[in-house]
Amino acid sequence: MDLSREVRLTSAEAAVFSLRSLYESCGYGRFKVNKFEEYDFYASCKSFLMSENVLTFTDSTGRLMALKPDITLSIVKNVGASGDGPQKVYYNESVFRDSGDGNGFREITQTGLERVGEVDTAAVCEAVELACRSLDLLRAGKSAVLDLSHVGVVSAILDAEGVGEAVRGAVASLMGDKNAGELMRAATGAGISAAGAEKLCRLATLYGTPADVRDELYSAAGDVPGCAPALEELYAVVASLPDGLRRMIRFDFSAAGDMKYYTGAVFRGYIDGIPRSVLSGGRYGGLLPEYGAAHGGIGFAVYTDLLEYAGGGRGATLVFDDPEVK
Amino acid sequence: MNDMINVALPKGRLGEKVYSLFESAGYDCPAVMDPGRRLLFENEEAGVRYFWVKPSDVPIYVERGVADVGVAGKDVLLESRPDVYELCDLMLGKCRMAVAAKEGFVDDTSRPLRVATKFPVIAREYYASRSREIDIIKLNGSIEIAPLLGLSDVIVDIVETGKTLAENGLVPFETVVGISARLISNKVSYKFKSAAIREMEEKVRRAAEKKAEETKK
Numbered sequence: 105m106d107l108s109r110e111v112r113l114t115s116a117e118a119a120v121f122s123l124r125s126l127y128e129s130c131g132y133g134r135f136k137v138n139k140f141e142e143y144d145f146y147a148s149c150k151s152f153l154m155s156e157n158v159l160t161f162t163d164s165t166g167r168l169m170a171l172k173p174d175i176t177l178s179i180v181k182n183v184g185a186s187g188d189g190p191q192k193v194y195y196n197e198s199v200f201r202d203s204g205d206g207n208g209f210r211e212i213t214q215t216g217l218e219r220v221g222e223v224d225t226a227a228v229c230e231a232v233e234l235a236c237r238s239l240d241l242l243r244a245g246k247s248a249v250l251d252l253s254h255v256g257v258v259s260a261i262l263d264a265e266g267v268g269e270a271v272r273g274a275v276a277s278l279m280g281d282k283n284a285g286e287l288m289r290a291a292t293g294a295g296i297s298a299a300g301a302e303k304l305c306r307l308a309t310l311y312g313t314p315a316d317v318r319d320e321l322y323s324a325a326g327d328v329p330g331c332a333p334a335l336e337e338l339y340a341v342v343a344s345l346p347d348g349l350r351r352m353i354r355f356d357f358s359a360a361g362d363m364k365y366y367t368g369a370v371f372r373g374y375i376d377g378i379p380r381s382v383l384s385g386g387r388y389g390g391l392l393p394e395y396g397a398a399h400g401g402i403g404f405a406v407y408t409d410l411l412e413y414a415g416g417g418r419g420a421t422l423v424f425d426d427p428e429v430k
Numbered sequence: 431m432n433d434m435i436n437v438a439l440p441k442g443r444l445g446e447k448v449y450s451l452f453e454s455a456g457y458d459c460p461a462v463m464d465p466g467r468r469l470l471f472e473n474e475e476a477g478v479r480y481f482w483v484k485p486s487d488v489p490i491y492v493e494r495g496v497a498d499v500g501v502a503g504k505d506v507l508l509e510s511r512p513d514v515y516e517l518c519d520l521m522l523g524k525c526r527m528a529v530a531a532k533e534g535f536v537d538d539t540s541r542p543l544r545v546a547t548k549f550p551v552i553a554r555e556y557y558a559s560r561s562r563e564i565d566i567i568k569l570n571g572s573i574e575i576a577p578l579l580g581l582s583d584v585i586v587d588i589v590e591t592g593k594t595l596a597e598n599g600l601v602p603f604e605t606v607v608g609i610s611a612r613l614i615s616n617k618v619s620y621k622f623k624s625a626a627i628r629e630m631e632e633k634v635r636r637a638a639e640k641k642a643e644e645t646k647k
Contacts, residue, residue, distance in 0.1 A: 374622070
């Protein structure tokens with residue numbers, strides 16, 4: 105019998121190994137979460153989920169259970185309860201989400217990390233650097249960019265305009281589409297001043313390297329009370345990165361409207377040739393206060409299944425030891 | 431190949447108007463308008479490659495990154511909710527999504543309203559915003575006949591001139607949303623072909639504004 109000792113890894117498999125090595129080398133410990141969670145847990149924090157649709161089933165004791173739609177909430181719940189200061193963990197798990205395109209639920213494989221607890225600028229720098237390094241490991245010779253923005257900039261503009269929750273949702277959605285025309289109409293229609301609406305439109309359509317968009321960014325938002333600290337933090341994060349990684353950064357505030365989940369820096373990673381973002385993350389707070397004080401944090405997920413879009417393997421090969429019994 | 435901008439155009443009359451707009455913006459490719467069955471055309475010099483697809487499929491090609499940009503009606507975008515950037519309103523193919531019914535129709539609010547439509551997502555969202563319970567009847571064509579035969583109370587459909595409705599004894603009585611053609615972009619293409627796509631957006635927007643001005647005169 106031919107006992108093959110070498111296996112060529114798929115892009116996704118190779119990604120999991122390389123990311124695991126990166127995160128462990130930076131002090132992140134493996135965190136294994138259960139595949140299921142009681143449905144009541146998600147019912148209490150629906151606003152933090154991408155979709156309210158959750159795959160449920162009844163377990164052998166009659167409890168209504170859900171297949172996890174999100175990993176961060178489970179990690180925050182568990183490590184937040186320990187209260188031992190910042191906890192640094194990484195995971196490699198599947199989540200189950202409504203595809204949103206009428207094709208039902210999909211299993212999505214994610215590898216990611218979370219730093220749960222107090223978050224200062226140094227913690228944001230570390231998370232953004234690791235996000236860049238993750239993209240660099242996975243890009244396989246192609247170009248990669250990390251879009252960076254800050255929820256604080258958009259929320260400061262909306263706070264200054266006294267905007268309520270319902271309008272914030274509509275603004276976030278139109279900003280996410282870079283739909284400046286409708287954003288202007290919706291914002292002014294909702295009572296936002298013409299100057300405030302214009303600031304939102306300029307932010308939604310702004311795109312480029314931190315150096316290239318600096319003047320435009322400060323001109324659009326620099327004079328709004330509360331924006332300056334957020335902008336300073338972003339530029340401090342960029343300045344902290346090594347040159348090679350800094351070149352990956354673009355500022356794009358169209359993703360900064362997600363104020364339900366994120367509270368600070370937000371980032372999304374892209375690799376040329378893969379039609380969706382392969383990495384998504386940011387700073388969060390206010391999650392699950394009933395599970396302990398350390399309910400804030402920063403983290404990101406890499407959608408490893410999308411790497412198959414890039415085609416082919418990465419050339420990585422797994423070699424097994426000689427079997428003792430042949 | 432990577433430097434070219436791939437553009438998905440909607441087949442049909444709207445697509446021809448859209449191409450003419452791109453042409454006036456400097457993205458010409460005369461072979462596009464040649465009669466025949468070819469669906470893929472390119473002009474290397476202008477850095478553009480066009481392909482004709484079914485109008486309702488444009489967002490799919492763009493969302494999946496096969497097309498970097500495309501042009502789709504707002505009705506198609508609202509119905510399919512693709513994860514794309516909606517860069518600008520080309521002000522072409524202007525019409526509206528409206529609720530229409532037989533003349534003299536009065537809504538009986540004691541029971542769910544029966545709504546026939548090709549656009550169930552738009553109709554459902556519209557009536558949800560008004561807290562009105564409805565029974566959606568999804569049809570694929572000849573919507574106007576539904577109230578005439580008693581299949582539905584009202585229809586939610588695209589109205590251009592209102593002539594087809596009038597010929598069938600129907601009147602539009604509520605506008606759901608205004609419709610026109612929109613330039614959309616794949617989110618990842620926007621990152622990696624940023625300068626070229628933003629330049630195209632700007633040129634096409636200017637051409638659309640010029641065209642709208644001329645139409646007004």
